[in-house]
Amino acid sequence: MSFTFQKASPTAAVVRIGKALDFRSAAEFKAACQEHARQGTRYYVLDFTGTGILDSTGLGVIFSLYRQLTPAGGQVVFAAVSRPVQVVVQLTRTYKVFRQFPTVEAALDARSEAPAQKPAGSA
Amino acid sequence: MPSFHFHDFDRVIDQVHDLFDAWAEADTFRPVLEAEGLDVLRLAVHEWVANLVQHASFPGSRDVWLTVEADGDGVRCAVEDSSAGFDFTDQLARQREALDRPAPSERGRGLLMLITCAEDLGYRPARPGVNQRVTFTVRGRAGGALDVLFRAADRLPSPGGDGAPPDGLPPAPPP
Numbered sequence: 605m606s607f608t609f610q611k612a613s614p615t616a617a618v619v620r621i622g623k624a625l626d627f628r629s630a631a632e633f634k635a636a637c638q639e640h641a642r643q644g645t646r647y648y649v650l651d652f653t654g655t656g657i658l659d660s661t662g663l664g665v666i667f668s669l670y671r672q673l674t675p676a677g678g679q680v681v682f683a684a685v686s687r688p689v690q691v692v693v694q695l696t697r698t699y700k701v702f703r704q705f706p707t708v709e710a711a712l713d714a715r716s717e718a719p720a721q722k723p724a725g726s727a
Numbered sequence: 728m729p730s731f732h733f734h735d736f737d738r739v740i741d742q743v744h745d746l747f748d749a750w751a752e753a754d755t756f757r758p759v760l761e762a763e764g765l766d767v768l769r770l771a772v773h774e775w776v777a778n779l780v781q782h783a784s785f786p787g788s789r790d791v792w793l794t795v796e797a798d799g800d801g802v803r804c805a806v807e808d809s810s811a812g813f814d815f816t817d818q819l820a821r822q823r824e825a826l827d828r829p830a831p832s833e834r835g836r837g838l839l840m841l842i843t844c845a846e847d848l849g850y851r852p853a854r855p856g857v858n859q860r861v862t863f864t865v866r867g868r869a870g871g872a873l874d875v876l877f878r879a880a881d882r883l884p885s886p887g888g889d890g891a892p893p894d895g896l897p898p899a900p901p902p
Binding site: 626627628630634656657659660661663664665667668687688691692695 | 833
């Protein structure tokens, strides 16, 4: 496994993708994310520093995570996106779905600075 | 025309990427193909070879030949293999249909990725005595957009999204 998880808070995790997220590692990535989701992680910062390969299957499992998290108010964001990953993001226009940040720290700060969502109907 | 032969399917993906790393390091295809263009070419080749590794049936030895050369304002690529081949058009149609499913699979978008990365796509099916072969050109800038690859069925409202509807499907490759 080339990726590692680091808890940034009880509900946030940084996932260092490493060299590749592709058809060879996608299942392992998915299983690890699901395990963290079961433990309460709702905010995933995917750190693409130095990532050379993100293929259609790798992007597919990221979307799977996104689909799982979004109804519960979770988020998946990208940080330190490498040039090969940026090419995939542009080709697939997934910048419309996943916010990008220049650094992991900026991604974590953005979450901590985000205003809490008010329940529907509140003043 | 440089041509490269791969036969170790446990390592072929890494070997292909090692080759692209060397080309990137040496600026082999500049100025015809800048760095982003080489990334697109790498992605296209990766998707095709990944498809072979995961799904292809080989009646005999498992061989892949990759040929790449600068051609005018682009880089022409050919990938030939010794597999039994598959029905390209049918598989492409299946991948397109799968995009509309309420819970689409994470897999099965490789051909869609390939056809959007590539121009002038050609496909020769395998038949007795003739290897399956795909050919295509990548130019300096990524041309297509794969908005369709993860279309509305995949999407839920996102604070960061602009909510734009997905575009139409990319054109089918010539038969």
